[in-house]
Amino acid sequence: MGAEADQVLTFWWTFELFSPQRIVERSDADDDEGVGLRVIDWDTSQLLPWDSLGTAGQGRMWEHTVYLDVYERSQIYGFLHEAFPSGGEIYDVRPQGQGAFAAFLVDDAGRVVANTAVLSSAMWGLGRVKNPGPLTPGWLDGFQECHDGFRAAVMSEIAEHRRAAGESLRPLDSGDIGRLIELARQSTGVSDESLVTGTIRIKSVQIKQRDEDDDPPRTDFLNSFYLHELTDVRGAVARGAHGAALAAYLTADGQIDEDSRCDVQEPQWVEPIVRRLGIDRIPSGRWPSNPQHPLALSQQFAVNEVMATLGSGSGLMGINGPPGTGKTTMLRDIIAANVVARAQRLAELDKPDDAFVGAGQGLVPRLRDEFTGFEMVVASSNNNAVENISNELPALTALDDRWRGHPGYFRATACDVLLESAPTRTDSRAWALIAARLGKKKNRDRFATGIWYGTKRRTPGAGPRQSRPLRIVTKEPAPCSWRDAVDAFTRAQARVQDVVSARLPAQQRRDQLIDTRTQLDELPNQITQMQNELSRREQKLRAFRPRLDKASECHQQWMAHQGAYAAAEPGFWENIKSFGKKGAAWTQAGHGINDSVAAAKKCFEEHKDHWDWLAGQLQEASQNLSELQQQRVTLQDRVNRLEDHVHNDEATVPGYPTAATFDNEIERQCRAPWLDTDLDTARSELFLAALDLHQAFTFHSPALKAALGRIVDVVQSKPLRGLSVQDIPAAWQLLFLMVPVASSTFASMRAMFGDLPPEFLGWLFIDEAGQATPQEAVGAIWRARRVVAVGDPYQLKPVVTMPDRAEDAIARSFAVSDTWVPSQSSVQSLADRVGTWGTYVQDRTDSGKKTWIGAPLRVHRRCDDPMFSICNEIAYAGFMIKANHRPPALSAPPSSWIDAPNPVAGKHLQLYEIRELTTQLDKLIDEHRMAPKDIFVIAPFKTVADRISHIIDHTDHYRGIRAGTVHSVQGQEAKIVIFVLGGDPRKPGAKDWASQTPNLVNVAVSRAQHRLYVIGDQTRWAGMPHFQELSTALNNHQSNDTPPG
Known part of the structure; x- marks a missing residue:
């Protein structure tokens, strides 16, 4: 990636720098009702909350968030307009809510919690607008250093003042707060009266008592969630530490190859699409939904392309999913395909622990490379979107009725996890531990409770049930032996292959017929061209004949002259009598004649050679014409034979893409070719067998079972307790081996995966990608090898709180196009623009504007008319x-x-x-x-x-x-x-x-x-x-x- 990518990342970083979070609003209600929450604007006439609130409830403690110099967020953008002049009048909507210069946490005893002070990036940025100003190179460098310095200074200031007073354990008082306000103002360099309000807001909330093993309290309550993430990625890109997905995402405008785009609505691409839907390209595994309802053509096309183009490599693909077109259904089949692909490799093992480097030695065994790269994360800026997917996949309702009797994949544990992750669900029945709702710490703790410690929750309205976490389940006898699980998977795979093998000849005959017809259709034109060429060559040969004859005649004439000359040679006595003069004259004349004869001969030979070449060309054209005419006969015979076969195939082979179906676009789009109940049943059962094999792997791997508790600790971000930095990726890979899919919001990716290297994740599925601003997904994409963005730019647009004028002004200062501007683009639009397969959508309000969208899902199954x-x-x-x-x-x-x-x-x-x-x-x-x-x-x-x-x-x-x-x-x-x-x-x-x-x-x-x-x-x-x-x-x-x- 070049300078433009760095410019874009820097622009996005600056955008987030000036995008403060909206802090909690003041509440007039006191905590008299014991709800454990109070938010006040405090002044020196009041007692501080840690001095006035009563004791927290049993096992709980008060935690206070102190916000210094609360200001209206709309105020900061007036200063930005001065620093970055916009390109003209732009309708401006000012953001609602308030921000603060700085914030920190105070504990139950009134003491500042170490390492929780946060300096406002927006205020610091405004200070830099004033000094040194935007025209100074590197004028926004140094925020992290200033922030860290402020955090250290807060603790130093408090400690120094208390040492001087001899009161090291004294709670924070009004004087301390006044000094911290002044410190925040000095650190930001902002003194404008409209911003320096002096307002102190304090949020007091009761939380669970903390112990030494607990995570430090969160401190992401003031600045953008993505600021640190973008800093990390900028540095990595500068070092070249990035993958193909991020490089594609940041492709410069001038490098988009629009000529290579294939519009799926254009007739010339119908047959190439059908070829890409061939039975030999359909993934072996399928989600066990109703096999009588196969995927629509566009859904299966997306699945096939994702697995074919990304499955064995890396990169980025955008899929456009209008409402009601089955985005989740499509994603489920990709998930199933990946689970089966990993199971195919596991099935080659003699025993599970052979999958580990060094047979699984160490606190956390490390998988060999061939068993990694299958980690799947569903991410979005929309919390509901990721929750829905991670809660729907394991739910029993995601399984067709015919397979609900299947023993499932850690079914009892999956019920525990679903209860913890979605406690308000009225139906917590689960069938498989296939997805985890992760992301923020609360979600990861709930997952840990469900999978390892055991849940005490109950389904609303249901009776008591026994919790079945893995720490108990994995100590019980395995449902089957490792060899039995491998054999069952192998048999299921053979059944799929049998169906595919039985139909593959029909596909090959169809392809051959179409290819042969194409060749046959091209022959009349080729024959006509060759006939024209033959006539042209005959004409050239005829036209050359007079020249050849003339050269021959000239040659003969000079040969005759040479003969006459030779006959006229003077005799001996005649030459003597002339004292040699006649002989000399004859000899002299001979030189000219011989030269002329030689020249005439050469000319004739050259003409003869050209004649022979022209005759050869004519012969070649005649032969080619004969071959083309014979080829027409041969191809027609082949077409006739293949048509007989294909006619029979259309009547006997299930799912055959008949010509009648494919001539009707609606029929063509509503059902992918080759899919039928038998094939989809076999593919679904292969997926279930793949899960059984994964379950057997866990039961029969001593190394994995010994590490389960440490894996859960890593998921919860608990202290390492003897684990090395290298053990962290290994633990996550093992989690994804047991639980194939995890979900997270973009905002929580760094907190969860912060220690993992770029391209660590095998797959990233971005859901509702049309709702996400482009910078939100940068960190997630950087961490993934393969990225599939699924969304729709014609549903809800990303929510951008920065006013348009400020956004436009900053974009102009960085000379970036609208492609990269958050209010004008989305994760989906950036993914779509680099896709090969897609279509153009005409803007109804601007006849000159067309938008390229990636691989659209076209069949809608939700809404009636109108x-x-x-x-x-x-x-x-x-x-x-x-x-x-x-x-x-x-x-x-x-x-x-x-x-x-x-x-x-x-x-x-x-x-x-x-x-x-x-x-x-x-x-x-x-x-x-x-x-x-x-x-x-x-x-x-x-x-x-x-x-x-x-x-x-x-x-x-x-x-x-x-x-x-x-x-x-x-x-x-x-x-x-x-x-x-x-x-x-x-x-x-x-x-x-x-x-x-x-x-x-x-x-x-x-x-x-x-x-x-x-x-x-x-x-x-x-x-x-x-x-x-x-x-x-x-x-x-x-x-x-x-x-x-």
Whole structure:
């Protein structure tokens, strides 16, 4: 990677430097009710919380977070505008909330907790804006040194003052806080009155008592989560310590090879796609879902391409997943393929411990290289997204009914882990210990409890159950021997191979027929060209004949002259009589004649050689023409024979990609070729056998069982206790051997994997990649060998708190294009841009703009019309294909727009809309007998969503209805969605915001499976982009649909 990559990383680092976290808001409520939480703005007239709060509850302690010089976050960006002039007028939305110059923790006894002081990066950056200023080279160098110096100075200041007073154990007092405020101001170099507020905010919360083995308290409560991560990656890139995935992610604009892109919607790429879906390219393993429902073509294509292009190497691939197109289904098959691939290597072992270097010696045995590279992490900026996947994979509901009787993969332990990770789930039945919800420390501790220590939790409404952690389970007799598990896996693999081998000849015949037809189709043109060439060569030969004849005639004439000359040679006496003059004259004349004869001969020979060459060329062309004509006969015969075979194959081979199917795009897209119940059943059972083999590995590996407790310690980031730095990666690799998939947010990746080298993780699956700003994923991508970004740029965009003007100004100062600007791009867009397979989506509001998206999933199975058609029109330029053609009968009225004019100015919440909402809810529940759990109410504005949630929470009749803002519901769905618009009639800017892209409407509408009701001022909203199409579609649908009586 070159200078542009460093420039981009530095820009992102600067962006995060000036992106402080929003600190906790002040609460007027005291802790009188014993809830264990209080947040105050403290001044010197009050007692400090550690002097005034009562004793914490049993086994608990107070922890106080002190924020120094609390300021409004919006204030800092005015200073940035001065330092970085923007390129023009940009609509600016200032961020809400507050930040602070510095913060630190205070313990139960009122003493500063060591190494918890944090200096605000944003304030330090503003200080550097003032001095030395942005024009000075390296003007933003040195934050970490200043931060560390501030942290040390805090402890030094407190200790020095107490030593002078002889009170080393005295709690922090107001004088100490005053000195720390001054220290923070000096460290940042900021003295502006609008920022130096003097406000001290203290958050006091009761936590569990800590002991020596506990992690130090978290200190990521002030600055960006990604600042240190980007610092690490910048340094690594400078040293060349990075992999192919990050290099692809940071590909410079000028290096994007657009000519190599293959548009999957273009007809010329249909056959290449079918070839890539060949039965010999389908992964052997498959997730055990219903085998009667194979993947759609685009899903299987994505799976095949991921495994073929990344599986044996490294890199980055973007997959575009519009709503309802089966992103999770696709990811599950990739996970299954990887588990089977590792099992194939494990099956070659005589005994499990042969998988380790040195037969597993040491506190943490180290896997040989061939058994690593299968580590899989699902990451996202969206906490709900990663939770959903890691909780869904092990759930029994993820398994088709026919396999729910399978013993499972550490099934009992998986139930414990699921109970700990998702304690509010109403169904905690699990089938496999296949995924772990990790990331932040709390999640890792819960996982450790479930997998190792044992859970005390119970499923809501269920009776008592015996906890079954691995520390108990692995001491019990193994379900089967190692050899039996290997043999069972080998038999399952043979069954898959038998099915593949039986169908492979049919695929080969199909490919041969298409290739032969292609050759045959090309022959008429080739024959015509050769006939033309033959005529051209005949003409050239004929045209050359006069020249040859003339050269021959000239040669003959000179030969005749030479003969006459020879006959005219003077006799002996004649020459004597002339005293030699006649002989001399004759000889002299002979020189010229001989030269002319030689020249004529040479000329003739050259013409003869050229004639022979032309004749040869003619003969060659004639022969080529004959061969082409014969080839046409041969190819036609071959086509006839292959057509007979293929006709039979189409009728007898399951999953055969018939010509009739592939000529119909809808039929072609709805089902991948070659897949049928038999093959997918065998592939699913191979995956289950692969898990059984992994389970047998754990039971029959003394080295692994001896290390289990230390592995759990590493996951919890506990003190090493004799472990070396090299043992940390080994422990994580063993965890992924037992638990194939882990999940985390991007923000927690460094805390969890901070000690691991680049490309340590085999696989990184980025979920909801369209919601993540590009810099958030940098550390995760740097740690992975293979990266698959799955998302959709036409759903929710990344949340960027920095105002547009400030962002634009900083981007201009670093001379980076919009490609890298967080508000203009996403992880998904950066992954898509380097992909070979994808399609262009036309921007509906800008005819000259097209967006390249990677390998789109095209078959939609969630929404009925009109919801599907609305989304397909406004966001996807019609490339999605609807597969659910039989909507279930609902007694609810047809989808419609319920007009509710907004007469009240000054707020987005419109009570008339709320009254209309309750009326519609009552009708749906009482008259149409709809279950509350099947209803979802969403709104674009938080004030509206909050009021709706309040009504639902306080109305027994509505219990079970879900509600939230559009930004909180991505990934969810319901039979009925009610979209309550709200909107202040005096603030058109809010409607502009909601309608500037199709994203918000697309997300809202695509939550609805069967019915969509929009409540809002139709006159005002229907004039806005995308809402206009929504209004028209609902009006047309309502007029064409008769409501049930």
